[in-house]
Amino acid sequence: MMKAVYLSGHGGNEVVHYGERPKPQRQPGEVLVRLRAxxxxxxxxxxxDSGAGIRHSLPLIMGVDGAGEIAEVDADEQLLKPGQRVLLYSGKTCGRCEFCQHGEPVLCTSMQTLGEHCDGTLAEYIAVPANMVFPIPDDFSFAEAAALGVNHLTAWRMLFTKAQLKPWETVLVFGIGGGVSLAGMQLAKAAGARVIVTSREQDKIDQALALGADAGICSATEDVQKRVMALTGGRGVDVVLENVGEAVWSTALKCLVRGGRIVTCGATTGDQPGADLRRLFIRQLQVIGSTLGNPGELQDLLAWCAQGKVRPVVARTFPLAQIHEALALFEDNRQFGKVALTMEG
Known part of the structure; x- marks a missing residue:
């Protein structure tokens, strides 16, 4: 048996439990990872809350990203060895569908995501196919490495694969302080772009500016569109990175330069905004959807990290047993950066 955080139903924190679950048994071709964060x-x-639309069964171990040490591996494995520090890629793919065959496994028609379709990473151990683990930079903590697997990978694909960001361009990032938004700001700055960030909280703007953002807009006190136009000489931004959804969608479209791109990976405030089709076709805007990323993109991201170009921000760390406190902080959106959980031992 092992300690884990798991769901027994859907609702509030009363359905989230810290307790014992069966320790996974590694199969041939798999790696058993002793998770650390x-x-x-x-x-x-x-x-x-609901898990609606996601095929899953209960009880379900929570957690999408994670990092730790290899505990067991096949004897003939050439690239991985016991004790090696690794992070997890979050998706189990089939390798056979048309998308896997054409180098886009993130679009796999039967992808299973950790913590959604199958048991996840808020546990002491996990067994996954060997192609789902990647060595982490020596100077990264386990919490920093775990943070790369979802938020930074998602932002990487959004900016570089989907939006094709250029170093001379300007990026507008909504909701700075959240995981993807903060990762996007860091990556865009590391690529040489100019970055404008927004938040309803001035202290998050201040922290973003301290980390390298070129300008910040407090949406609680300023008109975002007017401020963006003032900052860009009336031109607008080349790329909008957005995961807030309905509450900011109209403003986001109005902040784009002609021919600009908006790339989105979330809809926390609603998924049915006005389309503003006239603006879309007259100004020839591009609306791009994206989620997670491919293993090859994760390898590219890790190469950047090894060169010191980017490092995740971990706001708070809790022991796994304090999952309710961690979820409460995260749900209230009080943090700037990632909320991490560490496993004892």
Whole structure:
């Protein structure tokens, strides 16, 4: 047996339990990882609240990302060895569908995501296929490494694969302080772009500016569109990175330069905004959807991290047993950066 955080139903924190679950048994071709840290993501709240539309069975171990040490591996494995520090790629893919075959496994028609479709990372151990683990930079903590697997990977695909961001361009990032938004700001700055961030909280703007953002807009006291136009000489931004959804969608479209791109990976405030089709076609805007990323993109991200170009911000760390406190902080959106959980031992 092992300690884990698991769901017994759907609702509030009363359905989230810290207790014993069966320790996974590694199969041939798999790696058993002794997890040391994981971080919270918005999907953890979604799975707790309802998990609607996601095929899963209960009880379900929570957690999408994670990092730890290899405990067991096949004797003939060439690239991985016991004791090696690794992080997890979050998706189990089939390798056979048209998308896997064409180098886009993130679009796999039968992908199973950890903590959603199958047991996740808020546990002492996890067994996954060997191609789902990646060595982490030596100077990264386990919590920092775990943070890369979802938020930074998602932001990487959004900016570089989907939006094709150029170093001379300007990016507008909504909701700074959240995981993907903060990761996007860090990556865009590391790529040489100019970055404008927004938040309803001035202290988060101040922290973003301290980390390198070029300008910040407090949406509680300023008109975001007017401020963006003032900052860009009336031109607008080249790229909007957005995961807030309905509450900011109209403003986001109005902040784009002609031919600009908005790339979105979430809809925390609603998923049915006005389309504003006239603006869309007259200004020839591009609306791009994205989620997670491919293993190859994760390898590229890790290479950047090894070169010191980017490092995740971990706001708070809790022991796994304090999952309710961690979820309460995360749900209230009080943190700037990632909320991490560490496993004892």
């Amino acid at each position: 994981a971080t919270l993501n918005r999907v953890d709240l979604y799975m707790r």
